[in-house]
Amino acid sequence: MSAETLKKGTCPVCGHMCFVIAHIENGRVVKVEPDRESPLGHLCIRGVNAVEYHRHPKRLNYPMKRAGARGEAKWTRISWEQAMDEIATKLKDIRDRYGPEAVLVLGGSPHGFGDPASWKWCNLWGTPNFFHLGKNCGEAEFPVECAMYGYDTIAAYTRFLNPKKTGVLVIWGANPAESLPRLWQGYKYSQSQGMKIIVVDPRPTECARAANLWLQLRPGTDGALALGMLNVILSEGIYDREFVEKWCTGFEELKALARQYPPERVSQITWVPAERVAEAARLYAKAPAAVLTWGVANTHLGDGAGLSAVLGKCWLRAITGNLDREGGQLFSDPPDFLAFLEEIDWDRQIHHPLRTRDNVSADRIPIGSVRALALYKEAMKRVYPKGWGAAQYFIYPSPHAVWEAILTGKPYPIKAAFVQGTNTLCSMGDARHAYQALKSKNMELLVFMDHFLNPTGALADYVLPATDALERPTLTNNWGMTGSVHGREAVVPPLHERKDDYQLWCDLGKRLGQAEHWPDTLEGWFDKLLEPAGVRFREFAQGPGYSPPHRSRRYEKTGFATFSGKVELMPGLLKKLGYDPAAGYREPPWSPISAPDMAERFPLILISGSRVQEFHHSSHRQLERIRKRYPDPLLEINPETAARLGLAEGDWAWIETPMGRMKQKVRLIAGMPPSVVHADGYWWFPEKPEAEPSLFGVWESNIDAIVPDAPGFSDYAGNSYFRGLLCRVYKSETP
Ligand code: SF4
CATH class of the missing domain: 3.40.50.740 (Rossmann fold)
Structure with a gap:
């Protein structure tokens, strides 16, 4: 038997590419542990299955x-x-x-x-x-960010935050406790050192429960909430006047739009009490620097609702002067270290x-x-x-x-x-x-x-x-x-x-x-x-890799990367493409307000498309230890609603929309809004037969098959409508 050797490598289990130390014996990887010397060194609950993943009997090995x-x-x-x-x-x-x-x-x-x-x-x-x-x-948040201020602010979301510089973090449309657990631990540490956390989420997630301020809104109404916060910030004059005067265009149009969304009206739309809307606006705007996250959920809200949510978040970042500010939404550097753009060569596509x-x-x-x-x-x-x-x-x-x-x-x-x-x-x-x-x-x-x-x-x-x-x-x-x-x-x-x-x-x-x-x-x-x-x-x-030094306020030298060189609050680029940035909040296509007749037959509001730690989207359901932790797709429902429907913890239930029905297992969640349910996304069963009609059980619990993706439903970028639609739930007699 040859001696064990150690090699620096990369976790094979998902695309996050965390760095590991691999133990190799007789040319085979026998153990993997996090590379504690690298800032990218990490092994999550999926990554600990790296050896099983690498040699799994169901891996594809031949064409x-x-x-x-x-x-x-x-x-x-x-x-x-x-x-x-x-x-x-x-x-x-x-x-x-x-x-x-x-x-x-x-x-x-x-x-x-x-x-x-x-x-x-x-x-x-x-x-x-x-x-x-x-x-x-x-991804649909990025083109809107680029249209408004010439870069995306994803870098601000994926960094650990220094509580001496970032006073407030707003987690909006994201759930890092499940999707980026290590980052969430960092956020909690920053919170313990004084940073305040605001969470915008209909669900009582771990992040929501830990927040200093939780805005539990009706699914799909994010755009109205953002406009309500803007209304407070503008009417109380707590925006960054100097930044707005010097660096923003379209401010008067934004003011006119926000004026239509006083907190009382917003409260009726969103279910968030008016005083909480105002409290969040003040906390965010008065922070010396604040980060408002990018979030997958905001691009799942359907036609109209999605664009208002994404624009609303961009406006909040801009008028509070948080763009490319130390402790705020730092822009990252273009990929100059690599010939990345040269190799992909987008001009070749254009011409x-x-x-x-x-x-x-x-x-x-x-x-x-x-x-x-x-x-x-x-x-x-x-x-x-x-x-x-x-x-x-x-x-x-x-x-x-x-x-x-x-x-x-x-x-x-x-x-x-x-x-x-x-x-x-x-x-x-x-x-x-x-x-x-x-x-x-x-x-x-x-x-x-x-x-x-x-x-x-x-x-x-x-x-x-x-x-x-x-x-x-x-x-x-x-x-x-x-x-x-x-x-x-x-x-x-x-x-x-x-x-x-x-x-x-x-x-x-x-x-x-x-x-x-x-x-x-x-x-x-x-x-x-x-x-x-x-x-x-x-x-x-x-070597250790390359990380460019953090820089801020680079726009003072170059201007913003927009046609005008300024932050275009009503982006000219979106207008050129035919979008109306001043359209304001619109209801999701299938909401109790926009489709009241349908709501009589489908009285619950469905959220799906969320992440859980165990799986990266539809992957990893083959891994034995992972499936032991999370064997079945779960439907989260308020205990009182469940009781009214004759459902108990562990029952199987049908979730039905006008597009059909799927089955998931009931999990009772106290604090879930009584009229809202959350269904796991991405489910299939690698252990079930491959041949049709089973196709690995893809038509049994796969919520993606019963949420719309079509004109009139999908958002401004053609993303599927996963959140804030109508459904009904009832007991299934069989699993
Ligand atoms: S599975 Fe976990 S440890 Fe492995 S790359 Fe993905 S996030 Fe990193």
Whole structure:
């Protein structure tokens, strides 16, 4: 038996890429622990299963080709060469018949720079039809932030906060106790040192219970609440006058809008007592510096309600002078350390010689389009000549439009799709629409690549096995959203025939006339990306990584990265794209106010789409210890409401919307509003049969199949409507 060796590596379990020390014996990883010397060193309750994840018996290990009908669970093992040759040949044929835009690329949890490699490939190929899991994960806040003040404020959310500098933290639309537990521990420490925490959330989450001030609002009314707080701040004159006068445009329009939302009116809309609205406004505005988080929930509120919530949060940050202020919403640096934007090359997409059409939803949802991408680049170029780090968020189409293009050929056909590191049927609303499209005969080529087969992959023509972060080098720069860069080498060679996500795009690119753009290996690409830093990847991976120094108030030298150089409270860019930023609060499409007739039949308000610590979205349900902790999908309900419906803790209950019904297990939650229920999202059952009709039990508890994703329901960026819709709940006699 060889002696145990220790190697610095990366946790393989999810895309957060925490750094670990791997114990290796006889060439096998036998144990993983957090790298306590690195600021990225961490091992959460999912990460402790790293060894099981790496060697799990259900991991995909070889390329496979469909041998029966889609979803029949019949596969033939083939070589990588055969898979790449056949896929490339089919792609060429589809491009000849329908144009490059007929290829769709869907990404998800990153398995090693797979997303940036796929964006680069799309730009070289000429398709604007791609999105990754960020599509329903809060990305829609970023284009609005960029339109208003020329950068996103995500960096302020993902940093630990110094209570000497940050007086108030507002957690709005997020639940870091579940989604980012380590960050939440840091927040609690800062709170113990004097920082105040305000939480905006309908649910009595751990964060809400720990808050200094909890605003328990009616689901979907976030925009009204923000306008109510703005009303108080403006009428009491407690905004940052100097900043507003010098750096903001559109202030009079904002004042006129906010005047319509006095706290008493807002209280009627939101259920939050008027004095609490005012108290929160004063606490936030009077803090010497404050952070108001980015939040996934605000982009799940449906048509109208979503945009008012996101704009409202941006306005609050701006008029209180918290933008790029020390202790406030610090902007991050563009990714200059890496040749990230140069390698992805968004200009190639904008000017692609073969691309003749914008993405399939550009007319209806212009905030995600090639046109928008070009406009943002133009607006930001004075400050960021190379563009904004995460430019991909300006171009994503709406999922609904993508499925329609496959099914109807309108506005033009989509004929091929890649699904990489994601499970579309368990991460987008109206999952049956996605299912019909992916299963359709119109779909001539469906390629899936991941660690495990899932319900979406079960419909594929080709299934490809991906390496995990123990068996490939890693480089992380948060999708270009922060200037920091960290990397680690692989600790063991790939098991079986697993390959890096990068290799899919590289191998196809070489067969499709893109050879000069693709270094042979992922490490070779990292070397190229690191050229501006003058360091090779292997050397870089031995060091601590790169974190740019914190800077603030850089706008004093450069102005803001908008057309006017100022914070545009009524963003000209949104107006150019056809949005009305002064429209004010609108009710969610299916609320007791907007749809009172429906509310008689569906009297409860449904929230879904939240995270729990045990799972990263739809992943990790194969892991034994995780499933012991969290075996079933849970429906949270107020105990009195449950009793009225004849439900007890542990019963199975149907959750029904006008789109159908799903079953989950009852969990009684004291403090939940009596008319609100919360259902777990993303559920499927890896232990159930793969072959249809089961498809890993995807139609049993998957809330995504009964929430809308369609025009009139989806928000301004085409995100699914997961929160604040109507449902009814009743007992199921069987689990
Ligand atoms: S599972 Fe994800 S968050 Fe947890 S330690 Fe691993 S990489 Fe980090």
